[in-house]
Amino acid sequence: MHPFIGHGTAQWPPNSHVPHLYLIPDRQDQRNQGFFDLARRHRTILTTKFTHLLTPVQEPWLHATVQMVTNPHAPPLNKPVMGELIDRLHSQLEPLAAFTLQAAPHVGRYGPSLDLAPDEDFDQLVEVTGTALGTVLGQARASYRTGAPHITTGYCHTNGDSGPVASALRACRPSRAEPVFSQVALVMVTQDADRHTYQWEPPLALFDLQGAAR
Template sequence: MATQTKQPRHYEDMSTPQLQQAHARLLRAREELRHDLEGVLGPDETGPDQVAAARAEIAHVAALLRPMAPFIGRAVAPWPAEEERLHLYALPDTCGDHCCEGGPLADELDRQQQILPQHRDLIAPVPARWRHITIGRLDQATEDEAALLADAIGQWVERLTNPPVKALMVPMVTEHGVLLDEGPPDPWRRPPGWSWESSLEGMAALLRTGAEAASIEGPDLPTRVHSPHSFHLATAYCHTAGTGRALADRIGRTRVVVPVHVRSLALVWVSQDPAVPAYTWRSVAEWDLTGQG
């Protein structure tokens, strides 16, 4: 089940100066918590949930403080018309019917679906079929390179011995949308049983290794492979500038920590629609990670 702080504080009723003071105190408390955990807890104990819960509270206060701005045009640049870009996506398991327990994530997505449509003047919810976690992309890729990369990644996926891939994520409202966020690499947010090959970090390394194994040419290959600073699952993109305080109030008030399991990896050609905004794709190859495929 998802975990949450026992007594969420009602930051929603605070003034801006009070929120700023609370945010500073929370940042200090998180560092104190981290130091305490490093001294007494191992990575397989309760540390990850505690750190993630602290992150959830900090993110909630930050979201109440800042305005929102369009994702496409502010966070990322619009792509040229008709352009497709090659990405490796992790597709989340939300059904819970396989070895991956998707229940807590499904519950959180259901909760958000009761909230997001009421804020369409500010955000565009991501349809269920297009939800994804970006593992990385290969810039300026060709169809031939996509085929080579798919073959190389497929061979590496067959060698994985510890699926499924999983992560602990925190629902939050950012200045550009709504998402579940894993946060920057941090050993104290890793879930019990964490291993490199069952992590999103490991999947990003798989993309780089696959590109090298595919013998994709070019001296600039290292600069063509990119992974996000923080892995996340977007549930809505902002399309119009405005205050996100009411949205942040409803999304972040519970401050849950959600275990997210990956159903499959997909190498895809992605298209961007700045008007919605939205991202859709066509598949090159997909690999089941539930052990059922």
């Protein structure tokens, strides 16, 4: 593994607050108990064995990134533009239905995660939100590409062998869970490069996926 901040992604300018769209599993939804149990077991393993390599993600900050709304070097969005963007996202996202994915352990180049599959519903979110951002922000929006859907459970801070981490997480049983996703959150994210963490304030907006269940 290699450090994520500064290698896998750029270090942000000081005091940056960057708007993102996150898919966040609802901790109040009883259907997600198995997912959070799995995430807690993983965090225990990472905390007790591997903090010399990585920083585990605490439960409130578990998320799957759908879009980086603007890049860290862009000027802040003013209130009228943000209001227009929120209205556009509401109209585009609320017709979509909540969906269930399967989460399974994965350790990549920059740390461990819970891989989410299948891709189709998540890819639809990326497409719909990308269109909304492009309509409102035009060329001002970042050309962000999220890659395969996943929820990061730890950010690597020191070069090291990923093999023992992968083996420990695979041995954690049951190894899979099926989270239900029913909301997309617009949040202002801060990056702490020293602590290798990302956090955010209460969401600027929550978009409920209210379409008919499939």
